[in-house]
Amino acid sequence: MILWRHLLPQDQQAAPAQFPTPSTPQPFAAVEVIAAGLCCAVGHQLAAASCALRANMDHFQAGKFMTPKGDPLLLARLPDDKLWGRPRIVKWLIEAARDCLGITAHDASEGADAVVAEKQGPWHSDDTTCALLVLAPRPDPHAPQAGPPGSAEAQAANMALQVAQALNLNPHPASGVLFTGRAGLAQALELASSWLAAGELRGQPLNRVLVLAADSLLDVDLIDRFLAEQRLLCPGNSDGFIPGEAAAALLLRAARVPPAMGHAQPTDTDQRRLRIVGVAEGQEPARWGGGIPNRSKGLTEAVRSACERSGGVLPQALSFRVSDQNGESFYSREAATAFARLRVGASPQASFPHVTLADKIGEVGVATGVAALAWLSHLWERQQRLPGARRLGEWGMGVVHLSQDDGRRAAVIVEPR
Numbered sequence: 233m234i235l236w237r238h239l240l241p242q243d244q245q246a247a248p249a250q251f252p253t254p255s256t257p258q259p260f261a262a263v264e265v266i267a268a269g270l271c272c273a274v275g276h277q278l279a280a281a282s283c284a285l286r287a288n289m290d291h292f293q294a295g296k297f298m299t300p301k302g303d304p305l306l307l308a309r310l311p312d313d314k315l316w317g318r319p320r321i322v323k324w325l326i327e328a329a330r331d332c333l334g335i336t337a338h339d340a341s342e343g344a345d346a347v348v349a350e351k352q353g354p355w356h357s358d359d360t361t362c363a364l365l366v367l368a369p370r371p372d373p374h375a376p377q378a379g380p381p382g383s384a385e386a387q388a389a390n391m392a393l394q395v396a397q398a399l400n401l402n403p404h405p406a407s408g409v410l411f412t413g414r415a416g417l418a419q420a421l422e423l424a425s426s427w428l429a430a431g432e433l434r435g436q437p438l439n440r441v442l443v444l445a446a447d448s449l450l451d452v453d454l455i456d457r458f459l460a461e462q463r464l465l466c467p468g469n470s471d472g473f474i475p476g477e478a479a480a481a482l483l484l485r486a487a488r489v490p491p492a493m494g495h496a497q498p499t500d501t502d503q504r505r506l507r508i509v510g511v512a513e514g515q516e517p518a519r520w521g522g523g524i525p526n527r528s529k530g531l532t533e534a535v536r537s538a539c540e541r542s543g544g545v546l547p548q549a550l551s552f553r554v555s556d557q558n559g560e561s562f563y564s565r566e567a568a569t570a571f572a573r574l575r576v577g578a579s580p581q582a583s584f585p586h587v588t589l590a591d592k593i594g595e596v597g598v599a600t601g602v603a604a605l606a607w608l609s610h611l612w613e614r615q616q617r618l619p620g621a622r623r624l625g626e627w628g629m630g631v632v633h634l635s636q637d638d639g640r641r642a643a644v645i646v647e648p649r
Contacts, residue, residue: 238625241646259427260541261419262487264505264649268606269331270591271324272478273308277331281593282610286619290592293473297455303467308476308594309450314468320389324479325366325395325446332442332606333482335399347557348462353410361437362483363427364403366392367420367445369598370413370638387410394446403442407431415634417445417601418511418534418642421484425511428486439485446479447597461521465559473558476594480602482609484508506609508644509629510542520637530641535574537633538643542629543646548578551585552618553629556600556635558590564633585620601634601644608632612648 268278273291275281284291295307296615317324320551329335368388389409395402406427410416424441432438449455455475458464465472487507514537516530539545574586589604590596596603608630609620618627632644 261425262509264507265609267483269328269481302590328479328481362440363409364407366409415640415642423447443482445599445602448477449475473595478599507647510538512537514641516639531570534641534643542645547574552630554587554632558595
């Protein structure tokens, strides 16, 4: 499997950084979210989607996919019946990127002079100091080969180029696509952090990274496979998920001030930013549907390592968690076991809200983690209460954790500042 593919021709490429695998966790160079975008079933822009998510609303509807018994499946779909497959995902990626960068369709057609978004950048479409980093699904080993080896990865890279061209973006030569799935978010953030900390790559300045992710499970082959594996929520199966589709975007820069331990409320003159202060990965031996018991080793390892890399914060001191749990008991039990272990010693009176998105926007695959970070950033910047928290002041350091079927686990520590 190809892990990395550049977007630009060979003579314009900069070598990608590698995900570090040190024997002992190294400190993470913090980055902060300066803009975000989200396009999902409950809203085409982050501001609209955030209102629906805070109200615990969903837009699940019966679709045209059927179970073997003829029952319609619930879907979390975006309203477009003309585009399917890769063009559909490209459309949602463009919507999320425009939302993040504050670019309207008119701006994109006018070019760089029309795009001076001081509120979120500023951004200029001819600016090569921003790298485009696209998080893509892992190649499906169950899908039939539609071309020579590597063709799926090449098509995904071409999709990312289509997004850049549609918005008149001229990204940094380091730009590329990671084919690591949703838990590959930790690797994407690791790359972004190393690039931004250096400030340049191969002699070219780099001061921002635009992270994009999109996925759609509304695919005939995927639906058939999930039905055969009894993984979809439908009559006769309550241990399943609702397939959905979404795209999300984050514009990152290096943190202006080194993150401090604990949480400090900003003054009225300070700009609120959500900081990413630690990331880590773990590997779980157990598999969905396999015979190995899931003892939550991979997720526990990921969270502990991410906490250590964020300056040594204790897992017991975390204030909230955001998970990718989608209704399948396999992953719900895993997370429950991991945090029961990690929270040993925490005050029994301490509030520890658990936030999920799949119960509102459906299972959106690789877009899940980026969507969660985008929503958290929006809530914090607008001084809105975290779902499940009793008051605004309960914001503190939290963790976004992700799992996927190949055993990969990821944890991202966030700190509102």
